Amino acid sequence: MRIIDIINKKVENQKLSKEEIDFFINGYVGGEITDYQASALLMAIRLNGLSDEETAYLTNAMMYSGEVLDWSFLGKTIVDKHSTGGVGDKVSIALCPILAALGLTVAKMSGRGLGHTGGTLDKLESIEGYNFLLNDQEFKDIVKEHNIAIVGQNTKLVPADKKIYALRDVTGTVQSIPLIASSIMSKKLATGSNCILLDVKCGNGAFMKDIEQAKKLGKLMIEIGKQLGRKIAVEITNMEQPLGKTIGNKIEVLEAMETLKGNGPKDFTEIIYSSGSTLLMLANRAKDEEEARKMIKEVIGSGEALAKFKEWIKAQGGKVELLEQPNWFNPKYKYEIISQNEGYLKIKSAIDFGLVAMKLGAGRAKKEDGIDYEAGIYLNKASNEYVKKGDVLFTLYSSKPINTELEKELIEAIEFSEQKHDIKEVFAKLF
Template sequence: MRMYDVIVKKRDGGQLSKEEIEFFVEGYTQGDIPDYQASALTMAIYFQGMTPEETATLTQAMVDSGETIDLSQIKGHKVDKHSTGGVGDKVTFIVGPLVASVGVPVAKMSGRGLGHTGGTLDKLESVKGLEIEMTKEQFIQNVNEHKLAVAGQTGNLAPADKKLYALRDVTGTVDSLPLIAGSIMSKKLASGADSIVLDVKTGSGAFMKTLEDSEALAQEMVNIGNNLGRNTIAVISDMNQPLGFEVGNANEIKEAAEILQGKKVEDLRELSLEIASHMTVLAEVFSNYEEAYQALEQNLENGKAFASFRKLIESQHGDTAMIDDLSLLPKAAHAIEVTAEQDGYVAEIDAESIGIAAMYLGAGRATKDDQIDHGVGITLKKKIGDQVKAGEALVILHSVESNADSSVQKVKEAYQISSTQVEKPKLIYKVIK
């Protein structure tokens, strides 16, 4: 088989066979196929697309290019969730304990943040002493005993994806639905869960800015999961403003813990219950969504979900005093108010700009080698649809420095004030099965 023939076939709109796709992925991963031929094929895919069968085969080939995590020693139906990334997205810290509280095992492999989206592991490490690196045996034991563990990705998962993504990043082929979907799903499938719930964000702070593009990506990923034998559901949710009121590492742990203690933060609570309900139905603990939602809502109120969260922190050697008394979590020295310059209503909040403002403060990384400051971040005081008066605080910046001019400017750019009342945005647009 010649790589030249595979490129020409896809360039001309042909459907690649299983053998051709596996030949490409294996050859490129091992260095037998050069970058220039791989980039020619990815550009052909960018223009010609791929069928659901081709995309599923590509994804499986990327999974098979490295190690896979065997979770067979974990008792029960393992369900994973994945978010395509956003600002203030601390849903994992609510959903994991919620799902675990009804006996469904959650074996979560997570990553670190880069750019304007925060990383699950960085947020967890706001808790003193908490360990996210553990042996496979300890990870499995924690899930079996407590139904929940969150760890850093170990091993060599989907190396073909890592190599292909680096190539796509510099050849103008990142924005290809089959390649995006295959990239995300290869890592999820290699992580070993039986079923997957995807939280696909849409809006200004999301990877996909329009609802149409978000739906297309969600459908592509659901098709891959189902074609490869994993029950997969996607929830399309809004990211036209940050989720909840807190952005930053310790800030977000604090807000998640408060939700688990019964605090009513409307959007964060609703989305967490939505995702957790689908996860527990996939695990066949409940027969339908309504039954699941009611039971999980009860566990937010009665303390069972919070108890699961506390057990997660304790089992991974975190300081539980910080969870029992949230004021002990890291805090920045300075609180800087950014105020409204006119009366009116909040019409828009550019979520990405808020994320970048938090990154400037030190809550995120501009490059992978940057150090995180767990105590800095942003508290939103006003969200879309809220009335505001001139001089009233829109956000509070938690900063190491007494001034944070670049973050202040970014926040001012993010907020648009209107003289007329604006409706609050819809939170959940669609569920794709």
């Protein structure tokens, strides 16, 4: 078998066999296939696509290019939730302890943020002492004892994805739905989860801008799951506006905690209930959405969800007691943006809010950039709230002096009207 023959076959829009795809992945990870050969095949895939079957073969080959976690010793259903990334997306921090408190087992690997999207790891790392660098045995022990752990991505898992993603980034092959789907699914399946919810963010603050394309990606990932024996559900959720009222690291952890107390913002709370109910049904813990939502409401109302959050953070070394202190989030500088207009607010561009948060220090422009855990934005007013002239719209926070020119960027990202806007939190659910 030769890589040149496989490239030519895909250039001619022919289907590749499992053996040919395995040959490509094994050869590329092993160094026998060069970057320029892999680039040629990836471009042929971007131009001619892959069938569902080929995409499943590619996902499988990538998944087994490194270690695969095995949770069979627990004898339990392992659930996981993955978001394609957005602005103010602190869903995992609130949702995972709710699921664990309801008896589901959550074993999750998360990544850092880059650009305008925040990373779950950065938010958790803002909690002093939180250790996401667990070895496999420590990860398994905490999951076994507490039903929940969130750790950093293991470099031994899916090395093929790391190599291919870096190549796609510089060869114009990022925008390929089969390559996007295999990248996401190979990482999720390698963590050993049986039931996976994929939250595909859609809108100007997400990498999927179009609902139909998001649905196409969602359906493909469900099909991959079926072919590889896993239960997958997809929710396509709104990322036209930031999620919740906070963007940052410490400030988002606090909002997640408030949500676990039953005091979360309406849009964020709805995503928690929607995602939680989908996973409870997928794992056969609830017969329908009504029952699932009731279960979530009860576990929040009883305080069990917040207690599980604290138990989990403490189990991974986090100093939970500091979170209860009023000066835990204590930025040195703040800047209030005052409204010069009146009417119902609409945030037109989530990405602009994410970029301003990044410039304040809450995110990274480059991978090697540091994070200011105190930096962020509080939305004193969110979309569909009525604003009067002189009201505080948004408050900017940072450990460093704030560039007041950032105000212009946020003002350009909003508009006012005499009537409320029709805003959906969840565009579609796919099973």
